[in-house]
Amino acid sequence: MPSNSSVALHPIVERVTQRIIERSRPTRTAYLDLIERSREQGLNRPQLSCGNLAHGFAASGEDKTLIKSGKAMNIGIVTAYNDMLSAHQPYGRYPEQIKIFAREVGATAQVAGGVPAMCDGVTQGQDSMELSLFSRDNIAMAAVVGLSHAMFEGALLLGICDKIVPGLLIGSLRFGHLPTILVPAGPMPSGLPNKEKVRIRQLYAEGKVGRDELLESESASYHSPGTCTFYGTANSNQMMMEMMGLHMPGSSFVQPGLKLRQELTRAAVHRITRIGWDGDDYRPLGLCVDEKAIVNAIAGLLATGGSTNHVIHLPAIARAAGIQIDWDDMDELSRAVPLIASVYPNGAGDVNAFAAAGGMPYVIRELIGAGLAHADIMTVYGKSLEEGAQEPVMDGDTLKWRAAPEVSGDEKMLRPVAAPFQQEGGFRLLKGNLGRGTIKVSAVDPSRWTIEAPCRVFSDQNDVLAAFKAGELEKDVVVVVRFQGPASNGMPELHKLTPPLGVLQDRGFKVALVTDGRMSGASGKVPAAIHVSPEAKTGGPLAKLRDGDIVRVCADTGELAALVDAAEWSARENAPAPEAAMGVGRELFALMRLHSDEAERGGSAMLAAAGL
Incomplete structure (x- = not known):
């Protein structure tokens, strides 16, 4: 594909990036020192005692000999699987598949741990929704517990939805010396058109239809395994991971159950084994998530009209990597980055229509080509983010990538930077x-x-x-x-x-x-x-x-x-x-409420208490 590396950055993108770099210099330096020490002197598999190690591979079956030898990468899987959350139900078989894919390239894999995966769609409007934001801290700590066993030289993170991807990233960034790839599972097929869903909801609010009609409408919208198809926090998470180069290219919006979906998971497993610290292409998570990658995530959020939740999640993710951002940064970038996607609730079509129109490969190509995103970041897959402007396809039984389309497949969904829906971000x-x-x-x-x-x-x-x-x-x-x-x-x-x-x-x-x-x-x-x-x-x-x-x-x-x-x-x-309410376990989160910081800092008790 043609290179856009020589395109000059937009002056606002350049200015904001440099301001973030300068503001973050002390904390970023401290973070980079931490991950360097973790690689060189920190706890790792060779340092475990014989008793520690024996416990670590006791149940590993056919992988036991290879793990015991210490001669191959052992991949830690952190999974948010449960079968109540439609987006995460497909992950049930992933660990089994990942172990097979790892053996294909002489590596091994183990489930390092599970993290909670709360469905905001189930808890929305209920008392239990008061646990939702703090579940992100809980997820981060659970990821830390899993990876703390020091059995792993790389990590695969299985998570999609609202607080789950930010929590997985925050926790894994404390093990930023490990190469890490996020592995999505994809959206469910499109169901009831979004305009019809909204119409029924408003009729119910007015008392013009009953609960039975509303439930039928909602069931036709959320109907099968996969991520909900509106452009909310879950799908905005996937967008950000692509903008930061932490997914395999174009993998966010491939539906569950497809051969292409499985081959993208295989590609992620094979790739993680090639970017470990014992090779010549070491790509640790803590270096991939730098100031430029965070700016890219903001640019993607603005260009696609993404979830409001990320003005809280992004500062928290950045802090975990020693990077300090604020809402002034986002506001200023919004004056430079135009809105080029119109995905429900901003438009009529859902993420499947967005993907069919060109999706993230098209967005990445457009933003880099206009100087609105940093191409020169360390991705998990290639030399720059430009390689993320490719869409995956099956050629028979073989996974291949092809360049992003030059023209949007549907300008009601996706437009070029030169002719956006709005001149500024949302x-x-x-x-x-x-x-x-x-x-x-x-x-x-x-x-x-x-x-x-x-x-x-x-x-x-x-x-x-x-x-x-x-x-x-x-x-x-x-x-x-x-x-x-x-x-x-x-x-x-x-x-x-x-x-x-x-x-x-x-x-x-x-x-x-x-x-x-x-x-x-x-x-x-x-x-x-x-x-x-x-x-x-x-x-x-x-x-x-x-x-x-x-x-x-x-x-x-x-x-x-x-x-x-x-x-x-x-x-x-x-x-x-x-007075603070009790019930559904809210009382057990009192410590988090007591120590949480403000929304602009990320609304985190854990990061505030850690002084990050």
């Missing part, structure tokens, strides 16, 4: 006397980028639904849902608010949401100022708001403000926080 930083927050505008009509209206203040999303059903929100309104941050209740997504707020907007009212909580990766057409920091629980100004205050949310100017007299505002007392 992210805006908001700030003012209500704090700092973020807004995703890629799916919001520009006529609704500025909302100024009296607010109604709530501390529970169920109270919002009750007010909606009672007709109390039939007006121009800014709905404020506070005490939803990490320190208060674990920062649940407030996805169940989308249908009723959408109904109000469709009825002609000016509507916005302001919260220190999260919205789903499927955030859509209603303007929402989210992740507001500092959060109300820790003294943030949302705690000062009262019903009827005029609130201004403006994505055009980046304003998030209560239009209240300054003296009155300063004199107001903060509203008291609700």
Whole structure:
């Protein structure tokens, strides 16, 4: 394929990258020292005692002799398999397959450990959603426990969905001296069209259809093994892994059960054995995930209109590698990177339609060609990210890659940088006397980028639904849902608010949401100022708001403000926080709530406590 390596970086991309490098210099240097020591002097298989080693291969069957000899790479598999989560159900057979594929090239593989895999689709709107964000810390720690056995010279990470990929990466980056590849399993086939799904949800919110009709609609949407097909956090995860060069090229959106899917897994296993530390092509995870790779992930997020959750996850992932980013970096990059994909909820088609139109290989080629992504990163597969601009195909029984298409297969889904859906990315930083927050505008009509209206203040999303059903929100309104941050209740997504707020907007009212909580990766057409920091629980100004205050949310100017007299505002007392709820194990996460940091830092108790 033709090289774009000589293309000059966009000046904003260059400026932001250099700022991140300078800001991160002390912590990045310390991190690189850590992984160098881990390789040279840290715990590894040859250092294990005979008793340690015997325990490590006791149940390894036909691989026991080779593991015992220490003469071949032993691959640690960290798996998020469960068969309740559709995206992860296909992973059930992967360890068995990976062991076979490893033997083909003289290596071995063992399951180092399993990590929890929470399905936000199941817990959305339920009390258990308050465990969701902190499950990322739990996943990271579980990955660390698995890899801490020091039996491994490389790692394969089996995970796809919301907190799972970030958690796997954060944990594995503490073993950044190991070469590591993430192995996806792919999306389910397309089901009920997304517009029809939204229509039924809004009819249910209005009481015009019943639960049976709603359940039939949802079952037709989420219907088989594989990732949900809307462009939420799970599929945004896959996009980021490709932009960072941590997947085999083009592997994100190949459906489960296909021969091509299996061959991509085989290719990942074979590849990991070639990039170990005893060869001449050593590619440790900690060097692959550098400042440029993080900027690439942000650029991909902006170009494709990805999940709002990643403005929390990316800072946490970066910190685990000694890299410091903030929302100003993302906001500035958003002014340079255009929106070139329109995937539901930003558009009508799903990720299968996106992949058919050219998918990630096309996006990578376009962004590199426009100087909006760094080609010169260390990928797991080749000399640069340019090799990621290829799509995998089967030639008989042989896996091959071909260059990304020069032209989009469907310009309603995917467009060139020269003719984007929007000239800027879908992210805006908001700030003012209500704090700092973020807004995703890629799916919001520009006529609704500025909302100024009296607010109604709530501390529970169920109270919002009750007010909606009672007709109390039939007006121009800014709905404020506070005490939803990490320190208060674990920062649940407030996805169940989308249908009723959408109904109000469709009825002609000016509507916005302001919260220190999260919205789903499927955030859509209603303007929402989210992740507001500092959060109300820790003294943030949302705690000062009262019903009827005029609130201004403006994505055009980046304003998030209560239009209240300054003296009155300063004199107001903060509203008291609700007491922490118990049940579904929330009480066991009290330590995480107590020590968590703000959303802009990643909302992590673990990283805050570690001083990273």
